[in-house]
Amino acid sequence: MPHRFPSATKVSHLLHGGDYNPEQWIDHPEVWDQDMRLMRLAGVNIVSLGIFSWAMLEPEEGRFEFGWMDTILDKLAANGIAANLATPTGAKPNWMAAKYEEVRRCDASGQRQPQQGRHNHCFTSPVYRERTTIINTKLAQRYGKHPALAMWHISNEYNGECHCPLCKAAFRQWLQRRYQSLDALNHAWWTSFWSHHYADWAQIDAIDGGVHGLVLDWKRFVSDQTADFMRHEIQPLKKFTPDVPVTTNFMGIYPPLNYWKLAPLCDVISWDAYPGWHNEELEQTAQTTAFAHDLNRSFKRKPFLLMESTPSQVNWQEVSPLKRPGVHRLASLQAVAHGGDAVMYFQWRKSRGSCEKFHGAVVDHVGHEHTRVFGDVAALGNTLARLDDVVGTPTNAQAAIIFDWENRWAIDAEAGPRRSHKDHDLTCRAWYEPLWRQGVGVDVIDMDQDLAHYKLVIAPMLYMLRPGVAQRLEAFVASGGTLITTYFTGLVDESDLCFLGGFPGPLRKLLGIWHEETDALPQRLTQSIVANAHGAELGLTGSYEAMHFADLIHVESDACRVLATYGADFYAGQPAVTLNRVGKGQAIHVAARSQQRLIDDLVGGLIASLKLLTALKTAPPVGVNVQRRGQGKGSHLFLMNFTHQAQQVTLDPGAHTNAEDQSTVSGSVELPPFGSLVLRS
Ligand code: GLA
Numbered sequence: 001m002p003h004r005f006p007s008a009t010k011v012s013h014l015l016h017g018g019d020y021n022p023e024q025w026i027d028h029p030e031v032w033d034q035d036m037r038l039m040r041l042a043g044v045n046i047v048s049l050g051i052f053s054w055a056m057l058e059p060e061e062g063r064f065e066f067g068w069m070d071t072i073l074d075k076l077a078a079n080g081i082a083a084n085l086a087t088p089t090g091a092k093p094n095w096m097a098a099k100y101e102e103v104r105r106c107d108a109s110g111q112r113q114p115q116q117g118r119h120n121h122c123f124t125s126p127v128y129r130e131r132t133t134i135i136n137t138k139l140a141q142r143y144g145k146h147p148a149l150a151m152w153h154i155s156n157e158y159n160g161e162c163h164c165p166l167c168k169a170a171f172r173q174w175l176q177r178r179y180q181s182l183d184a185l186n187h188a189w190w191t192s193f194w195s196h197h198y199a200d201w202a203q204i205d206a207i208d209g210g211v212h213g214l215v216l217d218w219k220r221f222v223s224d225q226t227a228d229f230m231r232h233e234i235q236p237l238k239k240f241t242p243d244v245p246v247t248t249n250f251m252g253i254y255p256p257l258n259y260w261k262l263a264p265l266c267d268v269i270s271w272d273a274y275p276g277w278h279n280e281e282l283e284q285t286a287q288t289t290a291f292a293h294d295l296n297r298s299f300k301r302k303p304f305l306l307m308e309s310t311p312s313q314v315n316w317q318e319v320s321p322l323k324r325p326g327v328h329r330l331a332s333l334q335a336v337a338h339g340g341d342a343v344m345y346f347q348w349r350k351s352r353g354s355c356e357k358f359h360g361a362v363v364d365h366v367g368h369e370h371t372r373v374f375g376d377v378a379a380l381g382n383t384l385a386r387l388d389d390v391v392g393t394p395t396n397a398q399a400a401i402i403f404d405w406e407n408r409w410a411i412d413a414e415a416g417p418r419r420s421h422k423d424h425d426l427t428c429r430a431w432y433e434p435l436w437r438q439g440v441g442v443d444v445i446d447m448d449q450d451l452a453h454y455k456l457v458i459a460p461m462l463y464m465l466r467p468g469v470a471q472r473l474e475a476f477v478a479s480g481g482t483l484i485t486t487y488f489t490g491l492v493d494e495s496d497l498c499f500l501g502g503f504p505g506p507l508r509k510l511l512g513i514w515h516e517e518t519d520a521l522p523q524r525l526t527q528s529i530v531a532n533a534h535g536a537e538l539g540l541t542g543s544y545e546a547m548h549f550a551d552l553i554h555v556e557s558d559a560c561r562v563l564a565t566y567g568a569d570f571y572a573g574q575p576a577v578t579l580n581r582v583g584k585g586q587a588i589h590v591a592a593r594s595q596q597r598l599i600d601d602l603v604g605g606l607i608a609s610l611k612l613l614t615a616l617k618t619a620p621p622v623g624v625n626v627q628r629r630g631q632g633k634g635s636h637l638f639l640m641n642f643t644h645q646a647q648q649v650t651l652d653p654g655a656h657t658n659a660e661d662q663s664t665v666s667g668s669v670e671l672p673p674f675g676s677l678v679l680r681s
């Protein structure tokens, strides 16, 4: 019997498997039997099935062909392999696109798109919703009690937007619900500017990029409408299979969709990770990927599933190198280290034709198991099978980074002191870096989340403040928390209207400063941030280079101390880093963008003074990352070498157990290039 998941979070093994497209081999039943044999060999315990199978399940409107799916599910069950069964809405059949024009999206100019590719259905179309309900109901009724069914994979990588008449009408209704009156909308969008006043809801079109409130609301609508479609998809599944968890595969930090809106609809979060391991600096790639893993874990503060990754190379990066020996295991264990309860692939077997035939897969065109990649995957399957006691364990995040979709959108749209190098996402990564390097658990959250879990909250470039956020940050600091804010903070409200009466708006009291102007630094202008004796107490020393943004601020509160000042130009000597004591906590403000060393020094000082838990007492060498999953006894340490050299890691005193071979390890360990090790404490 395959294992069933009693609930989304109580899987009994780490999941190992991937996207499986047996319908491509429907005329080759021997391939199906080979697949079962090879899956067992590779330690596969789950496959994602039927993701793009609509035309095979419903070849003509109302005519259904479930025979092949019955056979495959029975084979999976007989082989102890679970099914993550998909709703097939990621690609629509040709008959549907031909008969019902409205299921095809319109682009921003209103032009109806031809049937092609995938992921391009209208989320509003009643016809698409109706056809979705029919197929999803049939799947749920037919397979709800099948022993292989473990989970529902809802559609695939929701993305994109549609400007058809139905979507435009839905947007206007959405706006009516949000604003009630046109007066309220005209005020929120500041439409007295450039004669943009709306006298009728029908005049509103989403494409006017000059109206920033409109730009934001359209993006909000697209996220909400995608979530609404997903809710619609899930309804029949929950009706017939209330106990089967649902997930949809996210795409990391994908900018267009606010995943915080989709996350509540999922019983378990999953995401698809395709880092360019050998296209960029390996350590940077590791950091960016870790950040995205932490974000995906933070949506529910629970383990997530790595739904897709490539066992080897992809076929869509500018250059798609092979994963070097060791890197597949390293990247996969990194997901587990950050809270992943699954390592899954796109794809199980390479397709023979069409545009993904050269994308990496567990099974190559050669068709047998004697390949390097299959060997890597099978070895990993073996490793994962030894890590049952990792399943479901938490990570202990005492720090959080605020990374908020609406804030990103607003910064993107904004035309202010600089158009190049706004770099919101990179800035969040830069503040994440010292925490990651020392193995401090970090949640990546939006500005609406509960802050009570954390000792340290970093809110880089919190340009927009939605209602209530400043009050919650105040309460967090007053009760003992440490907050770090930066330049470009507290400028606009949720409609992108500037705060009047002094920046950083509602944060002015908490930070104890008034931000009067922002200098944008061209490459040729040098500026510096010079630490003073107060700064030294927090770990700041000497002078740091500043670039891109420099806010001119004034200290306004007696409890606010200056930790560093500007070193050059007409504002030399004015405050650049401040610390305001409020209640039992502190609010630190960094008014300019700086070289990484300032961030490392400041956060490093706080890790020590706040006694944040680090994975190891001695920080590992640069390029090696150590993460702890679980707490105290029974927790696991993941040691990962993201460099081309062997590296020595100093362990905490005492004996540790190698989780794979149960040998005892103490003192220090050497990791080979790209090496990785799991220890049980
Ligand atoms: C995405 C999709 C898959 C496949 C892979 C290729 O993640 O979900 O269907 O196209 O990309 O990398």
Ligand code: ZN
Pocket: 105, 106, 122, 123, 124, 125, 162, 163, 164, 165, 166, 167, 168
């Ligand atoms: Zn539409």
